[in-house]
Amino acid sequence: MSAALQKAIAAACLEKETRWESDLAGFLAAHGVDDADARALLEGPRRLGLYRKLVRHNVVNVASNMLERTKARMEAIAPGAFAETIDAFLAERGPQTHHLRDVPEELLRWAAPRWEADARLPRWLVDYAELELVDFTIGVAPRPAPPPPLAEVAADLPLVFREPTRLVRLSWAVQGLGDDATPDERPVALFVYRDAEHRSRFLELTPLAAAILVRLLEGRPLAPAVAEACAAEGWTVDAEILGGAAALLADLGERGVLLGARGETR
Helix, strand or coil: CCHHHHHHHHHHHHCCCCHHHCCHHHHHHHCCCCHHHHHHHHHCCCCHHHHHHHHHHHHHHHHHHHCHHHHHHHHHHCCCHHHHHHHHHHHHCCCCCCCHHHHHHHHHHHHHHHHHHCCCCCCCHHHHHHHHHHHHHHHHCCCCCCCCCEECCCCCCEEEECCCEEEEEEEECCCCCCCCCCCCEEEEEEEEEECCCCCEEEEEECHHHHHHHHHHHCCCEHHHHHHHHHHHHCCCCCHHHHHHHHHHHHHHHHCCCEEEEECCCC
């Protein structure tokens, strides 16, 4: 299949207008499709409409499933806004990924500045959608591989966490938002993880706890992670800080997300 024909089929599937329905020959010529390919399309069964329905149905379906709550909030506030977003995304950019599951993330990255500029939509909507997308992704992530050999938690060892996890930073407190509620505008750091029943959970962190945890998740040993986080956040490592770090680790252990330390069992 020639590049010109591929682009023509993509345009037929993604553009808002379906001008090819009334003038397929002109549409193909405008996209530089050569005579042989154009003749095959003109003389054969008209399948462009079917291709368009399949492509758009798949995109709409995956976005509606993974951003179900976001879609409902948008439709309650500005009816038709979610469908308008998908139509514009397909026409102006279209999916770049080969994996359908990644389309909603591409859609959100593209839509975020447009939603923020849309006076019909609340300013917190992008954060709401981002957290919903993380929530869905964590919930359906594949079962992780068995952990490496574990040791007792020690200051000089990196820690091992049960995957999947994600640390999310937001500008609005959208976690646990009810259907008719409006979130507070404040910086939020959320640790998102999956519990033993495979449900995603949110744990709100202080700025220092988030700074410590992000370093631990990157594989830094415990003591350097605490020291580096304190330096970055303007704190001095003291007994209170160490006690708070120990309480955080104990909480994560009780939640089943902190498994131990990486290393040979002592």
